[in-house]
Amino acid sequence: MDKHSMTDVAFACLFFLLTFSNAKMSNRIGINYGRLGNNLPSPYQSIELIKNMKAGRVKIYDADPEILRLLSGSKLQVSIMVTNDQISNISSNQAIADQWVLENVLAYYPDTMIRFILVGNEILSYNSSQDRQIWHHLVPAMERIKNSLVAQNIRNIKIGTPLAMDILGSTFPPSSGSFRSDISHQVMLPLLHFLNRTSSYFFIDVYPYFPWSANPVNMNLHFALFRNGGNLTYTDPVSKLNYTNLLDQMLDSMIFAMAKLGYQNVRLGIAETGWPNGGDIDQIGANVYNAATYNRNLIRKMTARPPLGTPARPGVAIPTFIFSLYNENQKSGPGTERHWGLLYPNGRPVYELDLRRNRVESGSRRLPEPENNTPYRGKIWCVAAEGAGEAELELAIVNACGEGNERCEAVDPGRECYEPVLVTAHASYAFSSYWARFRNTSASCYFNGLAIQTTVDPSHGSCKFPSVSL
Ligand SMILES: *[C@@H]1O[C@H](CO)[C@@H](O)[C@H](O)[C@H]1NC(C)=O
Ligand SMILES: *[C@@H]1O[C@H](CO)[C@@H](O)[C@H](O)[C@H]1NC(C)=O
Ligand SMILES: *[C@@H]1O[C@H](CO)[C@@H](O)[C@H](O)[C@H]1NC(C)=O
Ligand SMILES: *[C@@H]1O[C@H](CO)[C@@H](O)[C@H](O)[C@H]1NC(C)=O
Ligand SMILES: *[C@@H]1O[C@H](CO)[C@@H](O)[C@H](O)[C@H]1NC(C)=O
Ligand SMILES: *[C@@H]1O[C@H](CO)[C@@H](O)[C@H](O)[C@H]1NC(C)=O
Numbered sequence: 370m371d372k373h374s375m376t377d378v379a380f381a382c383l384f385f386l387l388t389f390s391n392a393k394m395s396n397r398i399g400i401n402y403g404r405l406g407n408n409l410p411s412p413y414q415s416i417e418l419i420k421n422m423k424a425g426r427v428k429i430y431d432a433d434p435e436i437l438r439l440l441s442g443s444k445l446q447v448s449i450m451v452t453n454d455q456i457s458n459i460s461s462n463q464a465i466a467d468q469w470v471l472e473n474v475l476a477y478y479p480d481t482m483i484r485f486i487l488v489g490n491e492i493l494s495y496n497s498s499q500d501r502q503i504w505h506h507l508v509p510a511m512e513r514i515k516n517s518l519v520a521q522n523i524r525n526i527k528i529g530t531p532l533a534m535d536i537l538g539s540t541f542p543p544s545s546g547s548f549r550s551d552i553s554h555q556v557m558l559p560l561l562h563f564l565n566r567t568s569s570y571f572f573i574d575v576y577p578y579f580p581w582s583a584n585p586v587n588m589n590l591h592f593a594l595f596r597n598g599g600n601l602t603y604t605d606p607v608s609k610l611n612y613t614n615l616l617d618q619m620l621d622s623m624i625f626a627m628a629k630l631g632y633q634n635v636r637l638g639i640a641e642t643g644w645p646n647g648g649d650i651d652q653i654g655a656n657v658y659n660a661a662t663y664n665r666n667l668i669r670k671m672t673a674r675p676p677l678g679t680p681a682r683p684g685v686a687i688p689t690f691i692f693s694l695y696n697e698n699q700k701s702g703p704g705t706e707r708h709w710g711l712l713y714p715n716g717r718p719v720y721e722l723d724l725r726r727n728r729v730e731s732g733s734r735r736l737p738e739p740e741n742n743t744p745y746r747g748k749i750w751c752v753a754a755e756g757a758g759e760a761e762l763e764l765a766i767v768n769a770c771g772e773g774n775e776r777c778e779a780v781d782p783g784r785e786c787y788e789p790v791l792v793t794a795h796a797s798y799a800f801s802s803y804w805a806r807f808r809n810t811s812a813s814c815y816f817n818g819l820a821i822q823t824t825v826d827p828s829h830g831s832c833k834f835p836s837v838s839l
Contacts, residue, residue, distance in 0.1 A: 396672045397425020398724045399448070399690035400711070401641055402436070404429075405697040408714040412436045415694065418716055419445065423725050428640065428690045430490060432473035441480040448485035448640075448690070449473060451510065453503065456489050459513055460506035466513035467520070475521065483526055486514055487640065491533045491574060493552055504552065508559040515567060527569040530560070531640035534575060534619060537626055543681070544607040546622030547629055561632040570638035570688065573623055577615040577663070578644050578705075582653050588615070590742060594644075594659060595666035610680035616642070616667070621681040636685065641692040642667065646719045649704035649814065650741075650749050650822045651839060658739040661720040664691060664711070672726050691724075703813045704822075747824060748836040751804035751814035752797035754821040762796040765816045769796075769803040776802040779832065786832035796820075797827055798834060805835035 400419055410418065416439050419427050428448035429436055440447055451459060451469065459466045474483055488511045492503055511528050518526055534540065536557070538549040548557045564571055581593040591597040593615045603612040608625075612618050620637060627635055644663035648655030667689070670677055676686035696710035696719070712718055720736060753762060770777035779786040779802075780795045800820040804812060814822045828834045 396674065396676065396686055398668055398671060399426030399428055399688065400424045400694050401428045401690050401692045403693045403695065403697050405699040406695060406714055407699055409695055410716050412439055414716065416440060418712065419694065426690065437477040437481050441477060446482050446484040448487055449483055450490060451486065451488045453489045453492055456503050456510045457506045460510035463513055463516060467517045470514060470517035486526055486528050487572065488514060488528060488530045490531055492530065493536050493556065494533045504556050507556065508563050511563055528567060529564065529570050529572045529638065531572040531574055537622060540619065540622040542605045542607065543618050543621035544605045544625050546625035548626050553630065558630055561627060561630055561635055564635045565632055571627065571635045572638040572640040574641035575616065575619050575639055576642060577619065581615060585653050585744065590654065594662045595670060596662060612680060617679045620679045624679065624681045637687050639687055639689040641690060643692040643709050645705035645708045646710065647704065647708035650745055650824060652703055652705055653744050654742050655705045655708060656739045656741055657720050658736045661722065661736050664722055668724060668726065701815060745839055748826065748838050749822050749824060750827055750834050750836050751800040751820050752823050752827055753793040753800065754819055757819040759792045761819055762792045765819050766796050766799045769799040776806060776835065801834045801836065805837050808837050
């Protein structure tokens, strides 16, 4: 980057002082309180748990009245969300925005310390023609919400929108970071203009787990877990900046992308980050050991005083929300999706974690040794999960055997897999057949919780179950 002018240096010093004096609050770790589970503690119990964990902030995916009432009087800073389906209406009409703010902010503020309103969730990751219309309503909706707050003379609530890493067309090396061409000028430019003008944060969902698990042969696990002891350094060939962990690389690719559009100084916030504590047999590195290591080292990095920042932006604090409070059993997709929690649904911790600073490493319970840090090699079948209901399985068989999958004939009467005539046996065959065919187009062995992966071959006699070979 260019040499700093005197003004820049003066600004940097001022910014450093401001950051440093705010460090106590701005470095407190936040928690995402997701509720996609049918076995989770009540909102009251959940908020007590979040307080006991000494979180500084809590982020929810809507503006749930009960939760916002329960947070009244607490010291937790709160981030609420405009849901994706509300964006277009709010963007179209100031009265609708005012009404939203009246019902979801003014009803609780200031007793509930609402500090962020996030408009939509990862909306640039959805790509139907309808979704693309919403892209263009995003910034206008943010403007309207901001107008409503200004009209109420509310100055301490920032408006943002959390976006995923897929908004980047290029991420590596970090200096090559740039936004996707389909959104760069139409969406990102007005968004950055808004965030810069309102001194808000550019919130991103950033998970080193995903690039590492997609390419574990060429990426180093220690680098992803902030655990290389400073031995492993990557030097960006263009910026010459040195990187010692994957998160910094991902954050800086965003910073370089913003700079290319002329916005060098919009602050970053991490709306979600974390590491899965479990997953499917075919998913690498999702375990308690890695999850604890990632989150403990993340907390140490993000609560350091003065703030560490990133190589491209040293010394600048990054407000961070960990994903997630609970393992959520109603999230679809691969097994990792249901294993991001710091807590089990019964409220017990999955591993020890001190959100204020990592003080649990020595003298604390040993973590279970990781058993899936190398890829699984062998065959996997997808079978009916224990306890799955017969009616749901019947329906799932119809779905699994339709959708271009013509491989269920083996369970027809008289064929080799007809016996035993049990719904679970037929469902297991249908799931294995479907998954073997569609795993490569990112189908999961899940079927709304009815299916689970196994390494035990369910084949019998001349009935051979299709498998996935890894
Ligand atoms: C948006 O407005 C339309 C028209 O008034 C209404 O039918 C629809 O329910 C609204 N959507 C939401 C999510 O409020
Ligand atoms: C979104 O869809 C359009 C049109 O179908 C396509 O051209 C474009 O590549 C897609 N973008 C992404 C990021 O998937
Ligand atoms: C961003 O905001 C700062 C401070 O208000 C302003 O000086 C600067 O010109 C803005 N940057 C852009 C690219 O608009
Ligand atoms: C870093 O390198 C030093 C010297 O080669 C070695 O002793 C140390 O164990 C290494 N640390 C890690 C975490 O790999
Ligand atoms: C990066 O590391 C190299 C080798 O240790 C060092 O010479 C260089 O000064 C470092 N670059 C920066 C920007 O700190
Ligand atoms: C996925 O696998 C199926 C069957 O093994 C094959 O027919 C299909 O071409 C593959 N599709 C892709 C996108 O690799």
